[in-house]
Amino acid sequence: MRMIFIGPPGSGKGTQAQLLSQRLGLLHFATGDILRDAVAKDTPEGQRAKPFMTGGQLVPDIIVNDIVNARLRSKNRPVKFIMDGYPRTLAQANSFDAVLKEQGLDLDAVVFLNxxxxxxxxxxxxxxxxxxxxxxxxxxxxxxxxxTPGRCDLCQHLLYQREDDDPATIRRRLQYFHEQAAGILDHYARQGRLIEVPGRGDIEAIYASIVKALGK
Ligand SMILES: [Zn+2]
Structure with a gap:
């Protein structure tokens, strides 16, 4: 099984990707982790990605593509995997299609946790x-x-919302996600690989829906 897992930030995508990888025996190919690993190991790709990552910027497509390609062309390349965080743009999707074709690896499904x-x-x-x-x-x-609303049970101090949990911040992140995802979802729908799963209910219920949709 080879799949791409797509979902908006805050959808529980990471949790589901982890469950799927553990239970179906797939490598959880989390590009964020791979990028950090490449930087830590100071590989040539890591050296290129480092200035963007330390500056808190998005790593350009070409660098991310090279890192994914290098992994898929390596001797111990993963053959069963779940992509989490890649491809994020249409340019990345096109590059990924090309390297999979080159490596003779067909993609089984693209799951969109909606x-x-x-x-x-x-x-x-x-x-x-x-x-x-x-x-x-x-x-x-x-x-x-x-x-007591707005007060901590343990120490009685005030409660606040962290910037990450602030509705305005969440909405900005979602808008960015939709801008990027529209092209990718369309791309894989055209290939007939897109499976949409509603992300409602508890963790196990959502997991069961995904597995059912995959026909596993
Ligand atoms: Zn407290």
Missing amino acids: VGDEEIVRRNGARWTCINPECKATYNTLTRPPL
């Missing part, structure tokens, strides 16, 4: 953190609310 923007904002925007640096307890107003 969770609506409002649901993602609702889920992530429900997270609150204790402002006390000695405590930092976290709460979720949907699943684990504090006893």
Whole structure:
């Protein structure tokens, strides 16, 4: 099984990709981890990616493509994998198609974990953190609310929303995701490989839907 896993930030994509890789015996090919690894090992690709990563910028397509290609052309290349975080752009998708073809590896499926923007904002925007640096307890107003709204149960300090959980930040990230993903989803739909799975329910329910959609 070789698949690409796509989902908006905050959709639970990473959790599902990890479960799939463990249970189906696939390599979890997380490009973020591979990039960090290449930088840590100071490989030629890592040296090229480093300035962008340390500057907090997106690593250009050509560098990410080279890193993925190098991995797929290596002697111990993965043959069963789940791509998580790649391809992220149409240019990356085209490059990935080419290297898979070159290596004689066919792609089985492209899974799109679809969770609506409002649901993602609702889920992530429900997270609150204790402002006390000695405590930092976290709460979720949907699943684990504090006893007194806006106050930490443990130390009575105020709760606040971290910038990552702020609805405006989440919406900006989602908008960027949609801009990038539209072209990729269309690309794989044309190839007849796209499978859309609604990301509703708990972790195991979503996992079961994905496995069913894959026909496994
Ligand atoms: Zn606290």
